[in-house]
Amino acid sequence: MALRHAVLAALLDGELSGYELAKAFDLGVANFWHARPQQVYAELTRLEEDGFVAGREVVQENRPNKRLFRVTDAGLAQLQSFTAVAAKPSFIRDDLLVQVQAAGHVDTGALIERLTERAAIAREKAGLFAKLLRTMRGECTEEEFLRHGAHVGPYLTCRRGLAFEEGNREWCEHVIAVLRDRAENRAGD
Amino acid sequence: MALRHAVLAALLDGELSGYELAKAFDLGVANFWHARPQQVYAELTRLEEDGFVAGREVVQENRPNKRLFRVTDAGLAQLQSFTAVAAKPSFIRDDLLVQVQAAGHVDTGALIERLTERAAIAREKAGLFAKLLRTMRGECTEEEFLRHGAHVGPYLTCRRGLAFEEGNREWCEHVIAVLRDRAENRAGD
DNA sequence: CCATGATAGTCATGAAAATGACTAGTCAGG
DNA sequence: CCTGACTAGTCATTTTCATGACTATCATGG
Incomplete structure (x- = not known):
């Protein structure tokens, strides 16, 4: 429902x-x-x-x-x-997280590929959302729009989408850096 | 699967x-x-x-x-x-977003209640994740742990969970502020 | 002594979501 | 003229998820 x-x-x-x-x-x-x-x-x-x-x-x-x-x-x-009525809390549910959970037990190179792909997708989506937001608010500044604009609902949900995708990208990049660092360390043993 | x-x-x-x-x-x-x-x-x-x-x-x-x-x-x-193989990209899927999408057409007071509840849940979960992270890294600083620690997989996924919940909380609080502001504006007409 | 709540599960049913295949017309490019 | 992409959908099947109800035993608090 x-x-x-x-x-x-x-x-x-x-x-x-x-x-x-x-x-x-x-x-x-x-x-x-x-x-x-x-x-x-x-x-x-x-x-x-x-x-x-x-x-x-x-x-x-x-x-x-x-x-x-x-x-x-x-x-x-x-x-x-x-x-x-209260919405039931949402959970992240992402194959990529499952893959990262297994880091250390599976091929690091493959993992980094997945993360790179995902970072690119996230960047693209974030760009799309940012563009949508600009379109929605038109001439207004964000503050003005949020105060007086019509249809704030879609604007606010779009903002969540944007933040989510930015979070995805940052996380992917961070994980890539960590995995690379560890790989080098191990190579140096 | x-x-x-x-x-x-x-x-x-x-x-x-x-x-x-x-x-x-x-x-x-x-x-x-x-x-x-x-x-x-x-x-x-x-x-x-x-x-x-x-x-x-x-x-x-x-x-x-x-x-x-x-x-x-x-x-x-x-x-x-x-x-x-590439993980299929994940989507947010959240009843609360649906409710916010309808902002302006439904009762604002009820919406703010939902958002307040959710912000509290998000804060709680974020706290839980932060604690889990501290437990996992034990004595180490985060940097050390990420470089040399065992089981980085769970640590990294937990970090994503933490960032996600913090994002949720911030978004909820922002939306509450926006809705309150608009309600006041309308009252002042 | 009785009610709770935790441990440690199982079974059955229904709702929701994902997947694959298909129709049918239009338009642009090679 | 043919191909592929876009508009505008429909049908059928499978897989996955969610829900509620149920069985046991033990420990704790009142």
Whole structure:
């Protein structure tokens, strides 16, 4: 029951098509949740059945028709009651951490490769988020935007995403440095 | 196929009983992964069937017997090949982010409550991780430990956990401040 | 003596998420 | 003219996770 609310929350600030939503959730641009297109479509269908979103067909020329969705009052009430109860704490769950946990027992070179790849990905995502933030706040300074801007929700979640990816990158780089250092030390024995 | 490797990695630095493992994964003390006891037991059973871990019965007085597990050579090889392929990037996936995404459309007071709760949890977890780190490095300074200490894997993953929770706390506090500020502004209209 | 809580697990069920395969039209490049 | 990429989805299957309920024994506190 979590994707449900994520989809509702994503639809709050403007109508979107299933395809747009799906893409956002797939790339993680909807930086607060991740899901595959199939999941998103399935969830939209269920949400519409339950009357939490309403779709309207938009006929297009030169490309397939699409359906734009918006949140209904019932949907908003649903979200409201979702916010009323405590969210269960989140955990990091990352294959890369498992790999690092095994450092010392597995090939260090391979590990460093993984960490380098990940650092690059993290840097890219951080850049993307930073750009998104700039777009969202437009002309305003961050302070002004946070005080008076519309749609602060997405802005704030995007900030979390940015900090997370920066944390990832820093950690990766630190681990790489530590592993390199240890490898040299051992070579010097 | 991820819990599998997480369990293997957790067993690398010493024999553990199913119960100990399960507890570690439940509390997230195995800070790099989270799973319920039932999952851990089930995975241990499968790992033993596949010959990746070996259990030995330890007869105890005054309490139920337990089984201590260790990783076999086949298990280590399995982990090694797991490390050889790129880990898929991780995403944050957090109910709280969904709730914040909806800020402006839902009750701000409730949101601030959620954020306050979460900030407290994050602070607690960060403290726990910091303590764990101190225990692991013992007398050494961090630098010395990272250079020469045994079991750096768990130390490094714990550091990621610590940074993550600190990031959580800072973000929560920042969002609270922003929401309060906006509420005051609106009240002043 | 009774209730708790810790140790040490097992079983069954259901919800959520991931994966792979498929349709169908448009547009740009070689 | 063919290929690949983009728009806009759907269907089916499997794997993984989460949940609640259940069995035992021992130790502790009141």
